[in-house]
Amino acid sequence: MTFDRKDKDNVTLLNFYLQLLYPRMVEEKMLILLRQGRIGKWFSGIGQEAIAVGSTMAMKSEEYILPMHRNLGVFTSRNVPLTRLMAQWQGKLSGFTKGRDRSFHFGTQEHKIIGMISHLGPQMALADGIALGDLIASKEKATLVFTGEGATSEGDFHEAINVAAVWNLPVIFLIENNGYGLSTPVNEQYKCKNLVDRAIGYGIEGLQVDGNNILAVYDLIDSVATRMRENPRPVLIECLTFRMRGHEEASGTKYVPHELLEEWAKKDPILNFEQYLLEQDILTPDAVAEIKANLKMEIEQEVEAAFNEPEPLAKEEEELKDMYFPYTSDPVSPEGPVKELRYLDAISDGLRIAMQKHTNLVLMGQDIAEYGGAFKITEGFVQEFGKARVRNTPICESAIVGAGLGLSINGFKAVVEMQFADFVSCGFNQIVNNLAKTHYRWGEKADVVVRMPTGAGTGAGPFHSQSNEAWFTKTPGLKVVYPAFPADAKGLLLAAIEDPNPVMYFEHKYLYRSLTGPVPEGFYTMEIGKANVLRQGQQLCIITYGLGVHWALDYLDENPDISATLVDLRSLQPWDKETVSAAVKNTGRALILHEDTLSCGFGAELAAWISEHCFKYLDAPVMRCASSDTAIPMNKALEDGFLAKSRLKHTLNQLLAY
Structure with a gap:
């Protein structure tokens, strides 16, 4: 040598x-x-x-x-x-x-x-x-x-x-x-x-x-x-x-x-x-x-x-606490005028405000720069914020999620857009083994939001329509939000970006252009983990999120004789146990509605928790209304038959008749 x-x-x-x-x-x-x-x-x-x-x-x-x-x-x-x-x-x-x-x-x-x-x-x-x-x-x-x-x-x-x-x-x-x-x-x-x-x-x-x-x-x-x-x-x-x-x-x-x-x-x-x-x-x-x-x-x-x-002693409270970077959510109430926005535009507005507030925030995703993203949510962003912070990526979800974590380690914030929530499987390891576990392992934050355009209703088939939130709700270290309304979409997105922990942000594609609602202008946030009670009733409670909220609203409007409490969870991890518990206690009957498939969907966790903690208040079994245990078909008639909406009437009647 x-x-x-x-x-x-x-x-x-x-x-x-x-x-x-x-x-x-x-x-x-x-x-x-x-x-x-x-x-x-x-x-x-x-x-x-x-x-x-x-x-x-x-x-x-x-x-x-x-x-x-x-x-x-x-x-x-x-x-x-x-x-x-x-x-x-x-x-x-x-x-x-x-x-x-x-x-x-x-x-x-x-x-x-x-x-x-x-x-x-x-x-x-x-x-x-x-x-x-x-x-x-x-x-x-x-x-x-x-x-x-x-x-x-x-x-x-x-x-x-x-x-x-x-x-x-x-x-x-x-x-x-x-x-x-x-x-x-x-x-x-x-x-x-x-x-x-x-x-x-x-x-x-x-x-x-x-x-x-x-x-x-x-x-x-x-x-x-x-x-x-x-x-x-x-x-x-x-x-x-x-x-x-x-x-x-x-x-x-x-x-x-x-x-x-x-x-x-x-x-x-x-x-x-x-x-x-x-x-x-x-x-x-x-x-x-x-x-x-x-x-x-x-x-x-x-x-x-x-x-x-000495050897460490197991302290469950401390172990649970250390799954997340210390952060106290202090929701900022909206101020100023309200304007009508589509669900899609509310998300875009939230992203733009976050980019203006945080000069260290970087957006990454396929086609999000000049093209504006597959759904045009970031249209015009590259002109306003530049290509350094609004970055088109190669088709490589794993590397981009990992790059988001690297940015966080180096003092930045990152929002990663999955073109479709289905494609997150290609970045799964980075999310569940790196983002989710980093703070627990060595105390470092993972200041990354992963945007997840999700759900069915557009006849897009098995690879562009999945509801895969349950993949992440069982992974400690992640937060999961799923807004159903434009105002919530903006407030929860801004809250997710403010939070230094990894957040999976589910946004329903079907709602992008079909749903309009009042959205406060300017910066505001909503508490992650806080549900919203949309209606109060006595006969039963419906616990749901995402598109399921609108299925429930439509059905209750068509059947005014049903007196139901309707709970929109808005966040799935953490989720609002107090609000759910109160709804179950006040009605004695609980129906859990979601778009995801029945087996091992998030509703299974909700049903188990209610049975364990609210059993003495129940007058009937907890029932779930979910989509079929199949992949999502493309044909519109087959898709309609797949979705939980097609079983909502039957399940509700079954619960009320118990």
């Missing part, structure tokens, strides 16, 4: 050695603890330290790095205390996740490190969002994100690099090619000769480096980052290295040919660099021994300090 020191002095080279040696010695201690049974799991990066250390030292301390679970050197090079890291690995309260997650599945704003989740690829899109924030704010910064050769097969890898390429984002995508994805060798992972060749397909620069040579890694990252700060655009870098231990220690390395391990052992990044420094008279054998002895003592002390910390 050849080292080129360039203009680095002896002190700098010695610092490189210390930074390189420290994570190796920490790892060796972890392996001892593992054999002693004092820890249960470890993902070893032995043999790969030069990549994490060299690249981290090349980045500025205020620039974000998004590492993987074999990148201990990122954390140690950013001076994260080992005691706290050890507490994190042991699930102690002083760890970054308070015992809620393990390994490097956390972030720290103090050190500008954003950790991964187990799905490997999603953090790449977060890097896009972080870099986008720097670009919009005209900050000359680069962002570094790690991935492994196995994760390059994931769609998130393609989506994130494609977005970065199209938007000229200053992101260094660093592939650690260590030969194996668990036990699967690279020849079974991809067909191309070099992973860096994929850069050609994205129209970006691709570079390859010896990942075991710390000076080569440092010099390359330093050069790329320096150019990137002045001329933002992404670069793909492949670092060639080898995983000397198993995927994690329990898996072992029996699947690796012995001669391959011997070959790469000769390329050990620490031994080779140490030998180089000895040859250059920068180190002496005695100095090496002294350095190692001092580091060993320091590591022993910090590790034991973490072991001596």
